[in-house]
Amino acid sequence: MAQGECDGGSTADIDIDGMPMRTFKKHPLRDVVLGEVHARPFRPLATPRIVLHYAFLTNAQEADADRAWFAEHCVNYGAPGPSHDARFHSLAVAGGTLSWERHTEFTTYTWDGPANGGRPFAAMPSNHPFGSSFRAPGLMLVATRLEFLEEEQAGDWRDQFDPGSLTAFRVEGASATAATDFRVDGNGHTRYLVLNRSMSGVQAGAIVQRLLEIETYRSLALLGLFEANRLQPEISGIEVELVELTKRMQDTSGLDANKELLDSLSRLAGALEAGAAATSYRFGASRAYHEIVMARLRALAEEPLPGDLSMSAFLSRRLAPAMRTCQYIEERQATLSRKLARATTLLRTRVDVDLEQQNRSLLESMNRRARLQLRLQQTVEGLSVAAISYYVVGLVAYLAKGAKDAGLPIGSPGLVTGAAVPVVVLVIWWTLNRIKAHHMEKGDD
Structure with missing residues (x-):
């Protein structure tokens, strides 16, 4: 092979530190693959800081329209907007950074900026970017306010939370304390408080991002629960009707009656499969989101404060049963589908036997008619x-x-x-x- 050629196409040799180095034709996704690990960097944070985080459910059309709006929004601030295939972009605005991120079924906007005053959950900064000029890309699911303060600035921070659902825990080897009660305040935000003792800016950015991801993904995971609750009466109705049809099968004979039962079973199977197809994505997404939540909780390595619940303990009381409910509904759908398939196969066999008997009777009648015709012909x-x-x-x-x-x-x-x-x-x-x-x-x- 000649110098400068390879199977992927011709290239030119370059010289690095006096030694020849051959370049190769790149895979079209190489840059994207290498950049994926840097797509969501931990942004270093210094106290005092406020973080506003929103997640909006978006379909493909809404996400494309939102990308176009955000690109124009960036231009209005004299900054370049996201490229056509970008999934993450940030903009310096209002003394902080506005981060835009596109996911498969939702879009997030996160702004971190200087907090007002030195006490937890003081007045909201008036110049935050989510005012009247902000365009929501879809239906809002997550709205979170997180404050990052020095521990000595917090005062009696427990007064800011509902003691009945408060979770308070240490992270990063007790170098910070985090707390939330998962309640919604008067502005519609769930509230998180992170109190720094000795974390670096990068550590603080990582902890804040993990907490925001837990809030986002636990909300998305719970969407499957309401699909499961919606499906339960429908599945129960199909189960009851299947029992009635199988009882009728024992006492029914004749082609017309069996065909009527087969039509009823086919209708039930169609209704069940339609429901399963409509919810398979939702249940699969809920499982994936739940796994992300569990991974982020493990990464936090939380240690509950004495007398308080950890976030893992609190979420496990509701999130885990919700996921089990989704799994239970999926298993009921699969089991019911198998039962319907068996009943349909049995009934179809009976119909086929009845049809064969009918065809045999028809052939015998045709034979008798043929013999009569032969006799008539001979006459x-x-x-x-x-x-x-x-x-x-x-x-x-x-x-x-x-x-x-x-x-x-x-x-x-x-x-x-x-x-x-x-x-x-x-x-x-x-x-x-x-x-x-x-x-x-x-x-x-």
């Missing part, structure tokens, strides 16, 4: 021989009479006619049989 053939012979004998009689009148030496015309009868009958019978045999031979061919 007609016998009558045809007699009729044709009668006319031929009549012609012979006329010929005999005419020959005698012409003076030919013919005895009695009656004797000639009588003698011709057996001969004519045999000739006509033989001729008709020859014609019949000829047609049968052509039919066999």
